[in-house]
Amino acid sequence: MGFWTAFLTTLGIVRRRVSILILGLDNSGKTTIIAHFIRASSVPAAPSPTSPPPIVPTVGFSLEKFDYENLNFTVFDMSGQGRYRELWKHYYDDTDGLVWVLDAGDKERMAVVREELWSVLSHKALQQKKIPIVFFANKMDLEGSLTPQECIAALGLEEIRDRNWNIVASSAVNGEGLNRGLEWLAGQLKER
């Protein structure tokens, strides 16, 4: 960061850029969560005649940007489908933080999540870089969805001892919990 940018960032005139990676199985709600933050950060435009495009399964990944507090987020919204998970590792190097989205209603696949999570965390690039992780226990609006405590137990999150992590129950359809999670991550990213 150059002197002037650093100076203006301190004053809050220029937002500091941070890069985050959003991971999780397909259908967990990653794109819906990002859409919420994009909507919240953009200046309300005149009502457009066409409604926003519907959210569809991501192909490969999608690059998004939004502002939150005094940070400018660049987000790699990865596809969670099995055949695309191989792509995730190429983005570890340039990321400042991880967002991991769980479909808390999908108990059948918690074992798959667990496996994927640990394979991500044990990757060399992330072993060297103790970036923070926020977990969204998403779809809390669905009846019978797991609580954050149950997700901790199902995934063995207490084994993560070398970096800061936090889990928040959320619903991407009604927005609950989303700000709490991002606020925590923003606090972590500002510290550096």
Place this chain on the structure above:
Amino acid sequence: MYTLITGLYKQWTQKEEFYVIILGLDNAGKTTLLERIKSIYLGVAGLPPEKIAPTVGLNIGKVEINNTRLNFWDLGGQRELHSIWEKYYSECHAIVFVVDATDKERIEEVKETFETVITNDTVEGVPVLMLANKQDVPSALKVHEIKEIFNPIALRLGARDSKVLPVSALKGDGVQEAVDWLFVRLQRNRTNRPPIFRN
């Protein structure tokens, strides 16, 4: 010869590490304490107190004293999270138990929780530091009052090092004394719980 030299080299470059878990009920001030420790020992600003939310997860603080590293693990204090605490017991070298000294209504709950922690076999002999937090509030229970309340269960502490100290995590009063106490006890207990060596 080579092994001797690399052995010596390792001794010079390796750092001793200790792990300290910070426990206590929700709202006791654990995360505020961790941020205060970080700001005192690392000189970084840390999270402003009003930005600290209840913990459901883990916050880490690494502090270096005399070439020894203390790793603090700050855990969530909500009731549903207590079952997670014991997962850290076998790896911890000391326990800091934070008490909200202004919350007299919950002192019985604190007592029960504290008793459950100290009587767990996995932490036998591990030094325990109880912090009577929020001493900046005039009505807060003083150390001697806390001691009186906890006296009936003091026996259950066993043969370990233990202490009650007054702090204000918010203002920082007493925090350095607390860390100093820990540092000495961690060293003293090192045959029981040897440090981890890292490069």
